[in-house]
Amino acid sequence: MQFWILTVFALVVAGLDQVTKYLTVANIPLFGHVDFIPGVVGLTYVQNTGAAWSMLQGMRWFFVILFLILTALILWEYFKAPMPFSKFDRWCIAAIYGGGLGNMIDRARLGYVVDMIQTEFMEFPVFNLADCFITCGCILLIARMMFNKKFWKDGKA
Numbered sequence: 001m002q003f004w005i006l007t008v009f010a011l012v013v014a015g016l017d018q019v020t021k022y023l024t025v026a027n028i029p030l031f032g033h034v035d036f037i038p039g040v041v042g043l044t045y046v047q048n049t050g051a052a053w054s055m056l057q058g059m060r061w062f063f064v065i066l067f068l069i070l071t072a073l074i075l076w077e078y079f080k081a082p083m084p085f086s087k088f089d090r091w092c093i094a095a096i097y098g099g100g101l102g103n104m105i106d107r108a109r110l111g112y113v114v115d116m117i118q119t120e121f122m123e124f125p126v127f128n129l130a131d132c133f134i135t136c137g138c139i140l141l142i143a144r145m146m147f148n149k150k151f152w153k154d155g156k157a
Contacts, residue, residue: 003078003079006090006091006093006094007094009091009094009095009098010094010095010097010098010101011098011101012098013094013095013098013099013101013102013130013133014098014099014101014102014105014130016102016129017098017099017102017103017128017129017130017133018102018105020116020128020129021102021106021114021116021128021129024043024045024114024116025045025114028043028044028045028116029045030045030046030047031044031045031046032044032045033118038120039120039121040119040120040121041117041118041119041120041121042118042120043116043117043118044116044118044126045114045115045116046114046115046116046126047110047112047113047114047115048112048113048114048115048126049111049112049113051063060107060111063103063104063107064104064107064108067100067101067104070097070100071097074093074097086144088140088144089141089144089145092137092138092140092141092144093137093141094137095133095134095136095137096133096134096137096138096141098130098133099129099130099131099132099133099134099137100130100134101130102128102129102130102133103128103130103131103134113128113130114128115127115128115131116128117129117131117132
């Protein structure tokens with residue numbers, strides 16, 4: 001898979017995330033709520049200084065360092081020690097990275113992450129578009145590895 005295509009995809013993910021966050025901040029007051037699909041999902045502007053479920057609050061530099069390490073590992077793996085990832089795996093990794101980049105931009109620029117998507121049909125923390133890409137990329141990558149017998153038999157995708 002061409003590295004630059006995946007890079008552009010990751011940048012598009014981060015860009016879409018940043019646009020949704022900009023629109024949220026510009027149109028919804030902090031802790032304000034707007035119905036989107038009543039009873040299903042709404043938009044509530046919150047600021048998160050931690051990770052998922054607000055874990056590790058105030059650990060901004062920890063996340064920055066972790067992201068830089070992840071970036072270095074991805075570049076090293078792709079250019080120096082390619083692993084047997086399939087094209088699908090690499091798209092999943094690009095989605096995860098793009099979401100991480102979107103959140104990292106917030107952390108570096110604002111000191112917190114803008115979250116806005118709130119499920120109304122169940123109790124769940126408020127999240128953002130970047131979180132969706134990170135979660136979906138991880139689930140798809142793990143599922144593909146779990147259900148791919150060839151991957152487990154000889155370590156190749």
